[in-house]
Amino acid sequence: MRRRIYLTLTAVVSLAIVLGGCSAPQVGTAEQTSTSAHEQLEEELGAFDITAEQRELAKSNEAGYEPLDAGRGNPNWINTKARYAFARLMEFAVTECQRDMSEGDMAGHGVADGVVERFDAAMDPADETDQFLIDAVDYCVGELGMDKEALLMELTDGIIGDYYPSPSRCLPLTETILNEYLQSTLYNGVDLKGQTQVFPTEGGSAAMCYIFHSLSHNRVLNPGDQIALATPIFTPYLQIPDVNNYGLVSVDVSSTSEEDWDIAEEELAKLEDPSIKAFFLVNPSNPASHALSDATLERLKRVVEKNPDLIILTDDVYGTFVSDFQTVYSVLPHNTILVYSYSKLYGATGWRIGMIAMNEDNVVDRLIDGLPNEDKAELAEEYDIVASNPDEMPFIERLCADSRSIGLYHTSGLSTPSQVFMDLLSLTHLINPDDDPYIEQSKAMVHERYVALMDALGLEPYTGRENAQYYVVVDVNELLRQRYGDDFVAWRREAVSDIDFLNDLAKKEGVVLMYGPGFDAPEGCVRISLANLNKDDYVEIARRMGELMDEYYAQYEEETSLAAAA
C-alpha cells in the first residue's frame, strides 16, 4: 500500500499536539469510511483529534462515572532516585560556585582544584541519595576509567549550566555514560559502545525531526524517494515524511495480530527493493507494543545484504520493557540510526530528553560521500562556515549543526543540566545493570495491568517475550464475537461505527481509548495504554466496555425481534 501525504494545517496542529503531548485544541474530526489517500490522511489525523473530543465527552459522562483515560502513553510513575540526586548535585555544585565568588545571590564558576576532596567530604554515606552519588561516581571512575576530577567538573558545571555545551553535540564523559547505558539496555550483549556516537536531543520527537531534516538537507533522501514504515505506527510518524514537504512516498511494511504483531517475511521482503531508501520503525512498536522477534532480526540482516544502502531508523523508546531486548542497531550497526528517549521509562516527558546514536562507520556517511560532486560542493559551502573540513563532517555532526540552521552550530546541543540528568538516570541503571530493580518494577507494573485488563475482557494475554505490554491493541469485533456471536458483529459494523463506539464509550461510560485505524491498525481495533492508570482502573474499563456492549446488544435484539415480527 502506498500513501502520499500532503501538508495541511491540521497536520501541523496534530503533530504539535501529539509531539508536545499538550491538551488538544478542537480540530475537525475525520470521515470514517474513506479510501482515497487524502481521506486516509484525514482519518489518521482524526485519531488524536477524536481522542481530544472524547476527553471532553468523558468529563461529563452520562453515567456520572469518574473518567478513565487510557488514551495517553504518558506514564503515571516517575523515577525518584535520579531526581533526588539531581537536587543534591545541584546543591553541591552551587556551593562549589560560591567558593569562587559569593555576593548576595551571585556566585562565580566551579573550581576544579580540590573538588574531589570536597565532594568526598560533602557526601554522607548514611544518606541514600548521597550514597547513590558516591556509587555513581565510583562506577564511572572504577568501571569506566574516568578521571574523578574531570567527571565532577563535567557534572557540576553541567548541572549549573554556566557554559555552552562543549563539544556542542555531547559532553565528553556524558557520551561515554550514555553509550554504556544504551549498550546495557538495548544491545543484548553486543559490544558497540566504543564505535557509537551520541547526540542528546530534546526527546525522541526532536531526534526524529532532526534526522528527517538532515537526511533531506544532505540529499540522502530526495523528493519522490520511497521510504518504508513499519505499520501500525505512532500516528505522527505516519505524517513526518511529508509534513515538511520532504516529498517522500511511504510504503507500509505491516504487521498483524495474526502474526502476533511481528513483521511477516513477505512484508519484510519489500525492503529488498533498492528503490526503498529508508525503513522506519518503532521497536517495540506503538500501538502494538511488540518487539521484532529474533527470526525477523535475522531476516532483516539478509534483506540488507540485498539492499545494502538501506537506512534503518529505529525508535527504541520502549526497549527496556522487553527482557533481553535486542535493538536493530545491534544487529545492523552500520545501517541503523538509533533513537532512544527517557520519557517513558523514567516518567520524564516534560524534561524533553532523548538521543540519537550512530555508528562511526555508517551508511549515511557513505551515501553523502558518494553524492555527485556538484551536490557535495554545495553542501561543503554550507558547512564551511562551521567546519574546517566540511566534506569530512560526519552526519551526526551535521545533525547537530542543522538543528541550529548550521550557523548557530557553536551554540547548539542539548542543555547541559538536561545532559547531566540523562547521566544520572543512566547511572541508576548502570550501577546495577544485570538486575536493575527500577526496570524490573516498571515491567512488573505494566504486566500486572495488562493481565488484569485482558482477564477482565476475557481475552487471552499474549505472554511472549516480545510483548512490551506498554499498550495493547484490542480488536473490538473479536470481543463482540466472543460475547454475542458473528451475527451481532455484522450488525454492529452496520449500526455503530468504530468512532461511534469510542464516542459512546466516552459519553456514556467516561472511558477514553484510542482509535486503532489512526495508527494504521485494522478497523475495529482500539489502543489501550497500560501506562497511565492503576490496575483496578483497567478492570473497571473492561466492565464499562461490557456495559456498553450489552446496551448495543439489547438494541440489536430489539431490532431483530421487531424485524421477525414484521
Ligand SMILES: *Cc1c(COP(=O)(O)O)cnc(C)c1O
Ligand atoms: C512516547 C514516544 C516517544 C517519546 O518521545 P519524546 O519526544 O522523547 O517524549 C518516542 N517515540 C514513540 C513511538 C513514543 O510513543
